Each structure stands twice: as C-alpha cells, then as structure tokens.
Amino acid sequence: MHASFTLRRTQYVGVLTCLTLLAGGCSMFSGEAKVHKNAKGSVYLKEIADWSFEASHPAVIDHMTMLKVIKGVVTDSASQMPADGSKPMRVFSDEDAVFLAPLLAQGLSQAKPEQIVGFKVSSSAGSGAEPTAGTLYIRNGSFHLTIAPSKDNRTSGFVPNAVARIEKAPSFVAMGSSAVTMIIDQQALAKAPMPASEPVAVAESTAPEQESMAAGQDLQANAFPYSESAALNGDELLNKKLDELRDAREANKLKDSEIAALKKEAARMKKELRQRAEEVKALKATKASAKPAQKKKSAEARKVR
Secondary structure, eight states: OHHHHHHHHHHHHHHHHHHHHHHTTSTTSOSEEEEEEOSSEEEEEEEOOOTTOOOOOSOOOOHHHHHHHHHTEEEGGGSSOOTTOOOOOBSSOHHHHHHHHHHHHHHHHHOOTTEEEEEEEOOSSSTTOOOEEEEEEEETTEEEEEEOOOSSOSSEEESSGGGEEEEEOOGGGOSOTTOEEEEEEHHHHHHSOOOOOOOOOOTTOOHHHHHHHHHTHHHHHHHSOOOHHHHHHHHHHHHHHHHHHHHHHHHHHHHHHHHHHHHHHHHHHHHHHHHHHHHHHHHHHHHHHHHHHHHHHHHHHHHHO
C-alpha cells in the first residue's frame, strides 16, 4: 500500500507541473514570442516587466479598423497641411498595410494583458529606406501606437487628427526618448473614413522632385504597379492570414480544453490521495488499538495456569 501511495503522489506532482506550465503559457521563457516573420517584416509579442501595466488584451479587431490605424500614420513634417494643398505623406504604403493589418490583428487576439505587439516592416516605397519599427496595444478603448524615430521618420502624426492625440512614449516601449505615442480613439476611428490610397513619399522630397514624379506618373505606375493581380495577391495574403488567425483560435480552444481536463484530473487525484491518507491513518489507529488487547489476553492465560 505504501508503494501505491508513493506512485499516486508522484503522478499528482507530475500533473500539477504540467498544469502550471500550460496555464502559464510557458512563462518561464521570457522575452518575445514570434507571431510572423519573413523578408518583408515581422510581428511579435513583447512582455512588459512593469507590474502596473495592463492592456485590454486579448482583443478582436476587424480588418478595416486595422487598415485605418496603419494608413492613418503620417510623417511629422507632413502632419500640417501644406500651402499648396497637397495631402500629408503616409508612413506606410498600401502594400505595407496589407501585410501588417492581419498580423497585427492576430497579435492583438493572442496578446495577454501584460504584453504588447511589436512589429518591423521594410517599406516598398523608398529605395534604401530604413525598416519602420513600432509597437501597438489597446488600453481603455484606445489604440496606443508608437513608431520608432529614424532619419526618415523622426516623429509621427495621425490623420484624421480629431480621433487621436499625441503623447511622449512610455519607457517600456523602448523606442527612444524622442519617440511619441499616438493614442487613437477606437470608436471615433471606426466612424472615420478610410484614408485614400496614395504612394508614400519621404519627408525630404523637394518640389522639383514632386513635379518630376507627377510628370512620370505612368513610368512610376509601371515600376510599382497596383494592378488586379497585385490586388489578388493581397487578397490571397489576407485570406491566408485570416486562416492562420482561425487556426490560432482553434489551438487556444484546444489548449483551454486540455487545461480543463488536467484540472479535473488533478482534483480527482487530490481527492483520492486524501482518501488514501485517511485509510492509512485509520489502519495505523487500528493496529495501535489491537496491540494492548493481545497483551491482556496473554496475561489472563498465564494467570489461569
């Protein structure tokens, strides 16, 4: 019986260990968890060590809203409307938006309250331009979007500016002391129109260069076509990312069912161990009470002789 009790106790400890690992999401491995990575860019989850930080994650964001978030980011030099009436210059191209939108939505759906979504993307617009990096999380009904300053994008703004305000970026996003965070109201953004599709221009472009680009519009269209085939490729990519998101949700459901089964098994083993302990205790008590009775009978037998 002692061997059986020891075996049950070992199984109980093993189940509790597995349960702890699953429930914690393998939390012993700190740092970043990759969502997606290829030559175009990467999206990952980053855990925040600050105990006071708590985001509204996981969160399910529709594709159109994510496109508005990405397409609304403009360079600081273009956040004010120029005198010639030209439009502000967007940081992310349409191709960047198609790439990032489903991945960021997937990251927000998988993120825990103590995590933020980080990303890095190589823009298709400029030759030799640095990859654009940033972070995104949701808190108190607002998107908190931070773009890392670089020689091409020193700071950032948002269009329409009525739905967003800009504050100094918190230290935990680790984007530098000059970084700013765009706090975008989620409900107001949902009512705002989708930013128009336009090629991304760098802040250092001069007026003659812009005139040259306008004169060579046909040549630029051939160099960077956004044809029906490109749109189809974008739709295929979007469908692929949506399938990955559904697979991730199914995996999370499976993980939850496994955790529930382990909890049930642990409770059953705990109850069985408690019963075994009571049986062992009762057996010891029975043996202890039986010994004096045997001595008494032996003494009476000797007295009769």
